[in-house]
Amino acid sequence: MSNKYSPAEIEPKWQQIWEEQQLYRATEDPERPKWYALTMLPYPSGDLHTGHWYAYTPSDAGARYRRMNGYNVLFPIGFDAFGLPAENAAIKRGAHPVTWTYANIEQMRTQLRRMGAMWAWEHEAVSCDPEYYKWSQWFFRKFYDAGIAYREYAPVDFCPTCNTTLAREQVWGDDRHCERCGTPVIKKNLEQWKFRITSYADELIDMLNNIDWPERVKVMQTNWIGRSYGAEVTFRTEQGDALEIFTTRPDTLWGATFMVLAPEHPLVGSVTSDAQRAAVEAYQEQASRMDEIQRGAADKEKTGVFTGGYAINPVNDEQIPIWIADYVMMGYGTGAIMAVPAHDERDFAFATKYGLEIRRVITGPDGATGPLEAAYDSKDTGEMINSGPFDGTPVKGAVGKVTEWLEANELGRGAVNYRLRDWLISRQRMWGAPIPIVYCETCGVVPVPYEDLPVLLPDDAEFKPTGESPLKYHEGFRYVKCPTCGGDAERETDTMDTFMCSSWYQYAYISPYWKSGEPLKADDMPWEKEKGDYWLPVDQYTGGIEHATMHLLYTRFFTKALRDLGVVDFDEPMQRLFNQGMILGPDGEKMSKSRGNVINPDEVVDRYGADTVRGYLMFIGPWDQGGPWDPQAIEGVHRFLHRVWAVVTEDVQLEKPLLDAGSAVDAAQERALERKLHQTILKVTDDIENFRFNTAIAAMMEFNNTLYKARETGVVNTVIWNQAVRDLMLMMAPIFPHIADELWHRQGNTSSVHRQRWPIGDPEKAREEEIIVVVQINGKVRDKLAVAPGTPGEELERQALALSNIVKWMDGKQARKIIVVPDKLVNIVMG
């Protein structure tokens, strides 16, 4: 047995032993509390990068910690295996995406094993496996039956590079670019499949209170859903048509001096006068073309056209002109607004530009009633004027009063609007789960019967460089018989958004490929129910913040939909969430091949071993903060492991030092070591519990330094010394699993360190015998006292005033005031 720390030898050895012993196999055990630890599954790009290590190894440490605390832990892994890169690779090489994908998965499994993580491989699931996606299709079918999935012709976002439509969540930034490839999206009018996530808008916001998620994510989801309370009010056109508007400020109804319709609003045609028709149609035409490019940035100057028509304001029967303008969107509210230029910034700008009346109906903070320089939109300060029955009402609370009044007079009603749009799941790509729908000439839209699932992807798809989905021109796939009437029919050739597959993978892991080869039924369970009852929901989820309003929103929606279908009996898929930060290149920039700042984890593992890489990544700083990779700083963690190795392997062989066993000096040293040990256990426990790995490691380093310095003293090989070394191994086990198990065995243990219980820190034993109390004069430290903990204040004050330094600084003067905080300080306030 080599006596040198050689990770290259011990790490593969232990990984093999753990696997042989099936140490991390997760099976239900009603005797023990369960802990489902989940980390966002990787896309099988074929290369596991430092970012994966940064996301996964701390998650693993957390899972291992739970395990040592008596939990039955499930820590699975799988692959989000559908998606564009496989298809692009296929186009480039003329091979089928399945070939490329599975080769990559094989490669990544090897790389994942090198982390030394406690992956429950027998729970692995791969989303592009037909036995997986048949369930994705089953869910679609269930959603279709429940009215959650529907098809709609509407303007949608389209990425010209990825050649597919996108969900609203997948369009990012001011330039509205594709989340995947960065290309600005364009608008297209298409018939697409959507999920009714908007029906869950309220729950998605309100139930954020029930889960332990980072505030950041909660805020982002809340803003994304964008709930606003207000009222719907019915105006009338001259022709007598009802013209519904939504407003958050019904209290300003008396200040409406014109109305604005979205150019696409259905009433535009009927309200437009003959004189204005040409101008209105030209504007509509221009707006629809604008749509193709983009409907403009927020700070774009407002444009619009008068329709020549008028509407009646129901609160005061006034006739007000109707305009159309592209700052009003058909997709939000009713696509029509009442414009109150005095109290809305946008309406103010529009009214100013086109010379429309600005009528003040709320006084300023100082009671001002004169003309306005800018829109005054406070909801708190001012009172209503020029508002008929409401004159003199304070604006604070006016919204509610006016809404009640509208309801009583049947002019309007309280209403809620959301920014959230339904989830567009159609993708014009081949490498995804086919949408199980058939279009029949006679029966129309026909869902594929449950027993016919899965709709398989053809394995002879032909990829053409046009980027168009091969499913479109694959005759065998496309032309089918209608499942209902047997007549000629065509398959839907769009596939599902891959976020659909990842919305339920936490359930797939429970019993992967369950009911393999069996025909499905509507009342099936997609996983083994008893297993699901045991493991679900996820206790701890970890992953990147970039999914805040995509995956993390979708999977919450999905779970609520499943609950309503009776598949699950809980509301939220993940109880706790932690978002790790991003690991950056040594230059502080995002790692990228083009920048040349990529750190290859395989190379670093070759050089230092997986334990060092794991520990270094966790030592960099707070896990949610991320930070740059420092090629020098990793040496520090590596040195630490060498020093631990030295403490455990060398010093147990040292000859007993000269000091007499049991001497007073030895006894004091033993007590000091025990104290430090318990302090360390308490600190490390608290830190790992809260994912503060950096300070946990620092505490272990400090403790090892203590042991290192004590190597040649009388404490070596005492009972407490052996306890200290043993507990250090236990504390290191979650973060440094290989060296911990190796040294654990070298101490004579035969069972794995990963089967042991986490050490328990005793606050009594951790208590200091003597503490330093600072003595300040006017808040500046002038001397210190060493006293027993709990020394009473009067005693501290007496001792402090007797210190020669303090006497000198007080210079014979009287203290004005003396503040004593026991165990902390004495502050003498002079003059």
Next chain:
RNA sequence: GCCGACGUGGCGGAACUGGCAGACGCGAUAGACUUAGGAUCUAUUACCGCAAGGUGUGGAGGUUCGAGUCCUCUCGUCGGCACCA
């Protein structure tokens, strides 16, 4: 524009409910051991100062016996949203 997070040594970062700012690590300096050292060990390392001492947590105020921590304003960096009525 709105919302949110963050600004601490040369660097990554510590600091519980306000109570010794800089734990731990990197780097640096000096020394030891070495044929050698980019290995290891020992010591020092916030800044100014020979010292006594003084100054320091982006900046300016404030509360307090006492502020990195609380409050107000301000500057900077990053992230999200952006004509949402």
